[in-house]
Amino acid sequence: MRGLSWMQMGPPDPILGVTEAFKRDTNPKKMNLGVGAYRDDKGKPFVLSCVRKAEALIAAKQLDKEYLPIGGLGDFTKACAQLALGANNEVLSSGRNITVQTISGTGSLRIGANFLSRFHGGSRDVYLPKPSWGNHTPIFRDAGMQLKAYRYYDPSTCGFDFRGALEDISKIPEQSVILLHACAHNPTGVDPKQEQWKEISDIVKKRNLLVFFDMAYQGFASGDIDRDAWAVRYFIEQGHNILLSQSFAKNMGLYGERVGGFTVVCKDIEESKRVESQLKILIRPIYSNPPMNGARIATTILNTPELRLLWLEEVHGMANRIIKMREQLVAGLKKSGSSHNWQHVIDQIGMFCFTGLKPEQVERLTKEFSVYMTKDGRISMAGISSGNVGYLAEGIHAVTK
Amino acid sequence: LEPFVLRSWWGGVQMGPPDPILGVTEAFKRDTNPKKMNLGVGAYRDDKGKPFVLSCVRKAEALIAAKQLDKEYLPIGGLGDFTKACAQLALGANNEVLSSGRNITVQTISGTGSLRIGANFLSRFHGGSRDVYLPKPSWGNHTPIFRDAGMQLKAYRYYDPSTCGFDFRGALEDISKIPEQSVILLHACAHNPTGVDPKQEQWKEISDIVKKRNLLVFFDMAYQGFASGDIDRDAWAVRYFIEQGHNILLSQSFAKNMGLYGERVGGFTVVCKDIEESKRVESQLKILIRPIYSNPPMNGARIATTILNTPELRLLWLEEVHGMANRIIKMREQLVAGLKKSGSSHNWQHVIDQIGMFCFTGLKPEQVERLTKEFSVYMTKDGRISMAGISSGNVGYLAEGIHAVTK
Numbered sequence: 001m002r003g004l005s006w007m008q009m010g011p012p013d014p015i016l017g018v019t020e021a022f023k024r025d026t027n028p029k030k031m032n033l034g035v036g037a038y039r040d041d042k043g044k045p046f047v048l049s050c051v052r053k054a055e056a057l058i059a060a061k062q063l064d065k066e067y068l069p070i071g072g073l074g075d076f077t078k079a080c081a082q083l084a085l086g087a088n089n090e091v092l093s094s095g096r097n098i099t100v101q102t103i104s105g106t107g108s109l110r111i112g113a114n115f116l117s118r119f120h121g122g123s124r125d126v127y128l129p130k131p132s133w134g135n136h137t138p139i140f141r142d143a144g145m146q147l148k149a150y151r152y153y154d155p156s157t158c159g160f161d162f163r164g165a166l167e168d169i170s171k172i173p174e175q176s177v178i179l180l181h182a183c184a185h186n187p188t189g190v191d192p193k194q195e196q197w198k199e200i201s202d203i204v205k206k207r208n209l210l211v212f213f214d215m216a217y218q219g220f221a222s223g224d225i226d227r228d229a230w231a232v233r234y235f236i237e238q239g240h241n242i243l244l245s246q247s248f249a250k251n252m253g254l255y256g257e258r259v260g261g262f263t264v265v266c267k268d269i270e271e272s273k274r275v276e277s278q279l280k281i282l283i284r285p286i287y288s289n290p291p292m293n294g295a296r297i298a299t300t301i302l303n304t305p306e307l308r309l310l311w312l313e314e315v316h317g318m319a320n321r322i323i324k325m326r327e328q329l330v331a332g333l334k335k336s337g338s339s340h341n342w343q344h345v346i347d348q349i350g351m352f353c354f355t356g357l358k359p360e361q362v363e364r365l366t367k368e369f370s371v372y373m374t375k376d377g378r379i380s381m382a383g384i385s386s387g388n389v390g391y392l393a394e395g396i397h398a399v400t401k
Numbered sequence: 402l403e404p405f406v407l408r409s410w411w412g413g414v415q416m417g418p419p420d421p422i423l424g425v426t427e428a429f430k431r432d433t434n435p436k437k438m439n440l441g442v443g444a445y446r447d448d449k450g451k452p453f454v455l456s457c458v459r460k461a462e463a464l465i466a467a468k469q470l471d472k473e474y475l476p477i478g479g480l481g482d483f484t485k486a487c488a489q490l491a492l493g494a495n496n497e498v499l500s501s502g503r504n505i506t507v508q509t510i511s512g513t514g515s516l517r518i519g520a521n522f523l524s525r526f527h528g529g530s531r532d533v534y535l536p537k538p539s540w541g542n543h544t545p546i547f548r549d550a551g552m553q554l555k556a557y558r559y560y561d562p563s564t565c566g567f568d569f570r571g572a573l574e575d576i577s578k579i580p581e582q583s584v585i586l587l588h589a590c591a592h593n594p595t596g597v598d599p600k601q602e603q604w605k606e607i608s609d610i611v612k613k614r615n616l617l618v619f620f621d622m623a624y625q626g627f628a629s630g631d632i633d634r635d636a637w638a639v640r641y642f643i644e645q646g647h648n649i650l651l652s653q654s655f656a657k658n659m660g661l662y663g664e665r666v667g668g669f670t671v672v673c674k675d676i677e678e679s680k681r682v683e684s685q686l687k688i689l690i691r692p693i694y695s696n697p698p699m700n701g702a703r704i705a706t707t708i709l710n711t712p713e714l715r716l717l718w719l720e721e722v723h724g725m726a727n728r729i730i731k732m733r734e735q736l737v738a739g740l741k742k743s744g745s746s747h748n749w750q751h752v753i754d755q756i757g758m759f760c761f762t763g764l765k766p767e768q769v770e771r772l773t774k775e776f777s778v779y780m781t782k783d784g785r786i787s788m789a790g791i792s793s794g795n796v797g798y799l800a801e802g803i804h805a806v807t808k
Contacts, residue, residue: 291510292664
């Protein structure tokens with residue numbers, strides 16, 4: 001019998017490894033700050049009310065389960081694009097975007113990566129911010145692109161390295177792809193300010209770069225969906241014909257339902273038709289057509305006025321709880337007697353916080369306090385509640401004093 | 402240089418050719434003839450021509466809704482209870498492979514997603530050969546699935562147009578010449594598009610020659626239960642090959658047999674040498690899957706698992722799948738009876754001998770064109786009809802039309 005004895009055991013996923021170690025820990029005060037999924041103030045997974053209501057509406061209709069089109073549910077892709085771009089966007093009225101439903105954000109990025117690999121003659125290079133979400137690299141690499149980076153995070157300030165970013169971007173070869181996190185940068189939580197986005201747009205335009213926006217947290221970052229989409233909309237206004245990935249995993253809590261969108265903003269509607277036809281040819285041999293359930297939920301929410309309002313409230317609520325935890329953590333650190341500057345914890349935005357902790361400090365925090373996070377010092381704010389924020393503050397103070 | 406706002410990134414992107422099967426449905430929709438029939442669609446229809454959501458599915462959905470479960474991410478390899486039940490369904494609950502734990506089964510995005518994961522896995526890890534041998538003909542999407550994954554496509558004889566049946570001699574001859582360590586794809590049951598399946602004795606000879614040639618077997622089982630009405634009978638070839646020592650790859654779909662089409666429920670299995678190997682393979686599958694879609698969609702898997710693991714729902718499902726298969730078989734019989742009644746002198750036995758959703762009528766392209774133009778009966782140019790599109794209300798009309806274009 002032929003075997004695969006030569007095949008190596010692959011390295012475990014770094015983030016999942018954190019959760020696995022957390023599960024094994026018996027300390028009742030343990031905290032899992034690795035998980036990138038929202039938790040309520042009791043540390044429980046949170047299914048939004050608007051989602052439950054949408055599900056009830058859908059169930060009552062007793063819909064069939066026929067295949068969706070290759071590009072997904074039409075009402076979904078329309079609402080998805082409107083959410084990102086704003087209902088009055090000229091791109092939508094001129095029909096010069098093509099938006100397809102995807103398997104959440106990862107699926108969207110991968111379709112985009114495959115599309116670039118097949119059709120972007122200009123360059124094989126995709127420039128990621130340093131650091132970026134860990135999965136970006138294999139997504140683009142497995143699609144046949146090459147990864148490069150531009151400076152982004154400044155560890156000395158735990159903030160945005162604006163000068164470094166502009167310097168690096170100004171040297172990117174023309175027609176390369178530049179990936180930008182639209183809001184709530186993952187893993188750092190550090191976002192450019194609007195004035196900084198404007199300069200980035202200018203230099204990107206000068207360098208003639210193809211912009212790929214990853215927007216996984218619209219609404220979840222500031223609590224305001226239009227504010228979080230500002231950079232995407234500004235770039236489009238400035239004439240960038242962007243690629244855009246959207247996810248509804250976090251802002252609608254639809255994680256396991258896998259709801260996302262991929263958009264190509266084209267020159268005109270004729271180009272969008274050609275691009276659409278090629279996207280379908282690309283998608284069909286990957287999974288044929290996308291899963292229906294989550295898209296039906298998202299569409300029902302976006303298109304039913306009272307549910308949309310409820311959703312906006314709930315997303316605002318989630319963002320607010322995160323912001324409150326940031327404030328309480330900093331207050332707790334001060335109270336513990338920490339002399340460090342923790343302002344970045346409040347300045348950073350979204351699900352994650354780059355604490356600035358060094359690997360040895362992270363290790364101590366895990367070993368001595370059973371606080372689990374990734375080695376880069378990233379914590380998921382969602383894992384913090386009013387019940388344990390004080391404990392966390394003590395632990396962080398203990399390993400950093 | 403054009404002003405920035407007018408620059409186009411995608412000027413070189415050509416309009417792609419339209420999907421042949423979807424094109425059939427689009428033309429069908431435009432037709433105003435009240436007697437029109439869509440025999441292109443590969444989705445089951447009831448005897449009134451309507452999409453059919455199984456009762457066991459509705460009941461499972463009610464049970465799931467009552468639990469008010471959360472929507473947390475599934476593991477990369479999918480819902481554990483699903484992958485377990487999925488493998489058991491294919492292999493049989495008492496299979497030695499399962500008890501020894503030497504399979505790795507991951508949840509996938511229906512059959513297509515399963516095949517693509519398999520193709521990507523082969524491309525990355527199968528050093529033996531780049532070649533995947535498909536039966537001639539095969540499902541149209543097989544080719545781009547393997548090609549886009551970096552494999553090369555070849556073929557072995559399968560369908561005999563002179564008999565509308567299985568070219569057994571031709572298949573054995575071609576398979577006996579396939580270079581060692583190549584991948585051979587086999588349709589486990591209800592071959593798509595021909596409906597022509599090998600008999601058990603023929604499967605045994607195929608297994609022998611495949612073993613002699615040291616080929617890596619990839620089974621595509623998209624119709625378990627849907628072909629004969631019996632889930633164990635439809636899985637016979639898969640189980641036989643495993644018994645014979647082939648460590649197979651296997652794709653499963655629940656689109657048809659549970660009517661879960663749009664929910665995208667499927668499984669991909671690698672039967673390994675032992676549990677240690679299956680752990681290494683599992684780790685690499687996860688590394689492959691994570692940058693494609695991270696983790697699979699939960700809803701359909703929860704439904705399928707609930708059905709498979711709730712005794713009364715499983716029984717109901719088996720009845721319903723039997724019912725769907727029986728309706729198809731009845732339509733085959735009625736179509737042949739109708740052709741005889743219309744006065745056709747041709748031998749239509751193959752319509753009854755073929756099995757599953759599809760039937761390769763043997764109609765030539767010109768005849769297909771006439772059937773579409775004169776009778777508003779829509780099918781693919783290769784003469785393939787979806788039996789699901791036929792009902793007791795229109796089978797007579799179809800028989801008349803086929804007779805008219807073939808007499």
